Amino acid sequence: MEKITSTQNAKVKKWQHLTTKKGHQKYHQYLVEGWHIVGDALTANEPVQTILATADQLEAHEDDLPATLEQIEISEEVAKKLTDTVTPQGIFAVVNITAATRVAPEDAAGAWLMLDRIQDPGNIGTMVRTADAAGFTGIVFGKGTSSRYNPKVVRAMQGSQFHVQLTEGDLTAWLTTFKGADKPVYGTALNKDAKNFRDVTASTEFGLIMGNEGQGMAPELMAETTDNLYIPIKGNAESLNVAIAAGVLMFQLNQ
Template sequence: MMLELPSKRQIKMIRALAQLKNYRKRHGLFLVEGLRATEEALNSDYLVEFLVVSDDFLERHREKIKEYENIKVYEVPRKVYDTLSDTEAPQGIMAVVRMKNHELTSIYEDNFLIVALDGIKDPGNIGTIIRTADAAGASGILAGKGCVDIYNPKVVRSTMGSIFHLPVIEGVDLPVVLHELSQKRAKIVVTHLGAEKSYFDADLTGPVVLVFGSEAEGVSPEILKISTEVVKIPMPGKAESLNVAVAGGIVLFEAVRQRNHPFPL
């Protein structure tokens, strides 16, 4: 363990990474906060540049920190750490991690299950969908150009470490990529409140892309034209719609069920 005090420049950099999308993109770095998420980063194939810990966290977890051999660790007073964190009750540990550039071809495996996100701007929803897709064994995530930055600290926190488990590709021109995938015989399955067909009746086996749009606007008309199937989640209750992260989980695990129990001919 290499324990040091951060410079003023490094403190400024951490604050910028927490607050500024353009700064994150320009430097190819993002923040991960919390012990569990930090350990997920350290155990992944992402490059962890350094850790920042509060003095009280270090006092409680000194033996744990000693395990992080060859990782530079900066110690700061709790009051300073709290100014760097955007959480209400920070644990006292964060990591600065280098981004990875995933290629689209990395998720085109046999019988892929890809999740495509169109115009979803809520960080918690994006993060939860990434976590759910990870749990469902999805091949990867395509985040369209209108989506919130996936390296936003709130998104990263909501993934609970799943951002390190599967490729997440952002800034995707979804109509173009979905058209290409349809030419590869992938089924483009779009959820839409106005659909007539239930997702129970859709064949979600084989190469599939599940497309989810924002609650406010739904999936764009351009993507609807490309879709193989447009489906809805039956809602016998009085609610008009579902949170997109909840809807995504429902349809994803129907795909899991069908892939474990083949769709009847």
């Protein structure tokens, strides 16, 4: 097995690149970290190209790693170079970004969460995990939403990215296609003139759009939705965290 101990090695430089947007575009690959996610990627038959792991991690997961899969042993120093966490988990997978990872709105069945310029990786990851738990089919990453290959987003999704469908997409096109197929698309608003979320009955085929943390949904999208929903706020809180609001709405809409 190949061993890489120097952080100056050209492969290490490339792997570091796979944690950036430019690297994703150049190599059509991204990096996932930690056995929880690496193992889930393998189980889900994701296009894993290479496993990078410290000697300890290779030994711990010897029985789980397919022998046909390229494995490279890396030093602790190299592992530290590939992560922004304080305690690297010592195991990574290089995963290919394939054309198959893009879904067209006309092919989308079931319930879909649509993210309009969501910034915070933790919020995005939590929403993907919650969409998985609420039985949603997939999540559309609209323009301006942090990339699904961003290492912090990857980590926060905790493996749910391999249970649901994820795709980038133009939300206007998604909205138009869903409405054309008689599937409702719900927006979210802080405005009390919007529809109380408790007055919406659960269905199986619909879209739910969550908007930017500070600015909310884009007005041009909001104007085209079937209904815009609000969650009545009783106390003095100014707003709900977007991931909490998404959780409350997803479990209401998809019962």
